[in-house]
Amino acid sequence: MAAFEPVLSANFGKPESHTLAVYQAAGGYRALGKALRQLSPADVQGMVRTSGLRGRGGAGFPTGVKWSFLPKDHPGPIYFCLNGDESEPGTFVNRLQMENDPHQVLEGTILSCYATRASTAYLYVRYEYPLARRRMQAAVDEAYAAGYLGKNILGSGFALDAYVHCGAGAYVCGEETGLLESLEGRRAWPRIKPPFPAVQGLFRKPTVVNNVETAACVVHIVDRGVEWFRSMGVPPDPKVLGDVGSLGPKLYGLSGHVNRPGCYEGPLGLPCRQVIEEMGGGVWKDRRAKAVVPGGLSTGVLSAAELDLPLDFVGPTRAGCLGLGTACLVVLDETYPMFDFLYNSCRFFAEESCGQCTPCREGTHWSMMILERIKAGRGRLVDLDLLLEIGDQIGITPGTTICGLADGAAWPIKTTIRKFRGELEEYIRRTNPQGHLATEPVPACVEPCEAASG
């Protein structure tokens, strides 16, 4: 196979890479021109479908299939939302794309809107990414000036307006219907489905929500073709019914205890170890990896023995992880206490739970309270079993909750306890020498809710 040639991150590092001039000099908006002049919207949809592109935001849903849920012959308007809410802990690749190559993201958005006949694109960028927001807005302004946005783009008759929208600091806005509620100016409480956004989305109109990296891939599918896209990654496994493979390029984020944290591009399916060793320069300070989060905190952890698994949509699941997620790895070295990881994880999800549905709101809070109690020196060994039960309660029976945040909260709990039980038990014994063997129920909360009377 030929050496891998980055496309998603090709412009990173070039001076002024965020400007239209630099982007065009490198061939930018060539794909858009090709699509508008030679291809119909149905053609572009077909290419994306055949390419096997799967969403890069974490769920990995086939993009072409998602687009096909839009009602045919709808009078419109159809909306497109770019999900730039990247809040999954450990994930930062969308940020780099929006900061360093906003025009690629924008071109991918425009192409996706052309394919889905969307008339308005909302570029939702999280509040915590001010530079990315400014750069996306500047890119939008440049695009309008150059005729890539607005009426009659490149004389094709296709019209598209784009607006950059700023989030307000909530992880749940990355959930597609949470994002839609936020865009509409409401509490970001995800909606029940059905109806699905493709049928009733933003302002109850047909809507497609796609991740930043997914949109960027669309550029290259149109520019270089479906065969090129399918030449990278892991082809579908004929033995598995319905498997569509893990195809195309991927931005791997790498952070934590490595020598060279950063963003590295490669085909989907690279073994975890390869990303850490070859791209990241290995674990820092001559230490060894104890645990690796494969794709954002929601996916859980891999133990050191599981690092040969490929980072495609199936690999991490073989080690009990939720999935590939965002393929942004966080490496924890041998000195790092897994209790701290579990504590931090539970605190994050309890903080970010939107609170709408009972199992997630109460389950995430309950697990955080248990970890608080363990940290305060009152942990029991049976708490680990209780945490596993809570994790199964909110994350094992599908459909229990309105959105997947609860699953994301459950997987770090389950994988950490199952894979590092010994270390956690030792922590509990050490911090609560007198009481760690107790089994009677203790109150769920460490203390009553604020200002509640005793």
Add this chain to the structure above:
Amino acid sequence: MAKITIDGRQFDVPDGRRINAIEAAGQAGVEIPHYCYHPGLSVVGSCRMCLVEVGTPDPKTGQVRVQPKLTPGCNLTVSDGMVVLTRSPKVQEARAMVEEDLLLRHPIDCPICDKAGECRLQDYFFRYGRAGRRTDLMPFSSRRRDLGDVTLFVDRCILCTRCVRFCAEVSGTSELMVTRRGAREEIDVVPGFPLRNNLSGNVVDLCPVGALGDKDFLYQQRVWFLRPHAAVCTGCATGCSIWVEENQDRIYRLRPRVNPHVNRWWMCNQGRYGYHHVHDPGRAAAPRRREGAAVSQPDWTVLVGELGERLRRAGRLGGVFSPYLSVEEAYLLATLLRSIDPGAVLAMGPVPAIAEDERYPDGFVVSAEKAPNRRGVEEVLAHFTGPVPGFEHFLDLVRRGEVQGAWVSGGYRDAWIGESAARRFEGLAVLIVQDLFPSPLWERADYALPAAAFAERDGSYVNRGDRLQTAAMAVRPPWGVRPEGGLYWELLGRRGLYDQRAVLDELSREILYFAVAAGPIPEVGVDLKLNRLAGSLEEKTA
């Protein structure tokens, strides 16, 4: 007709009706527990208590495959061939989980919480909760927050958001909101907008737990001591179906009764809190006779004969019929006066009204006409007298001396007749006033008879939509009160106890407008407008 199977039993759902699994199961007699779902509000599916297993037939093979994913019953529109499992192990486990979750941080307030006895959290725990506790109790009591019309016990709230959705969708006022995020969420008012609207009392009915408290009912009575009686609100011409809930002849609260044709699930605050006059100590409690300057308290046993005698000697009779009278009472009084004087004037009393109806976004209307039965009384009187004279016309007749003996029925909640109008009645041969409270007219009456309040009488009322509903008596009147129906019945010389149903039968045979009321009256009342040429009388419950 869609055939669905619930827990192995088949049920039919009529075509064209889109209902969800909770409703379908309810019709089949199966309970799917739920907190956040309410038929009058939007579906949010957030409590997750109604999760069920569902299977649909494969379009190709027809075989039913049960989905591995649990589905909330509130968001599941039933379709032909659907299979719903409400008691499988997975479903039971899910319910036990939700129940346990809700109880984790719930304050131990049952002993001091109004909702005890009608609390879904309590009921579902007994029916569906886990037997063993995995956490211990954290004894604490809820904080309290004044929201305006209602009070909120903050920590009892389970965030079903029924109250928030009600204010957004039904009253259209949106005062309530959810603040903060996650487990720290609380209900509060939008800053600067306390909960103050005429439908606000409904949020307390809606609250599945004891978080929202009715300021009128709070701490007044334990609900298991209350007996409910199916009645009709007499506050306005909308005629909401209600429950009058009492203990030992004392009313503690009124609540809406579900009626798809009238008020659906709601009632307004004026109606809900409009019962205190029943127990007002200022009520007229005993009959009074005035002879010149002398005032005496006759016994009812002699009064009945005396009243009949005075009416027969009076000359031209006139009756003022309050729009608060039931149709049976109006019919008997009209019959009584006409039996003594075939030319007796039968007039409508003053009908209190404000300028405009209050219309709410979901269609609920609080009528401008603030009396329950102007329509019904009018139709009864019209049968006897043709065009019905109004109160002003009656006053005119009295002033001209064309009426010598008057029977005035009051029963208004507020002061309804002033000094100058009352003075016009001074020249009459006999003035009989039947009313709830003393008034200038009451003072001038030869016979001042205490009236029974709405909750103390069986009777039927016709609302603005020509719907007749029968209200049951809920409490006994004060000792000295002889209710209207019984008094007229006795004055007419009829044997035995007053029988409201018999009078309704009689008048529905006599008066065409009331023909449909001849059969049994369903709980939701009967539409008198039904086209009697097109269909049979049995279709009245459509």
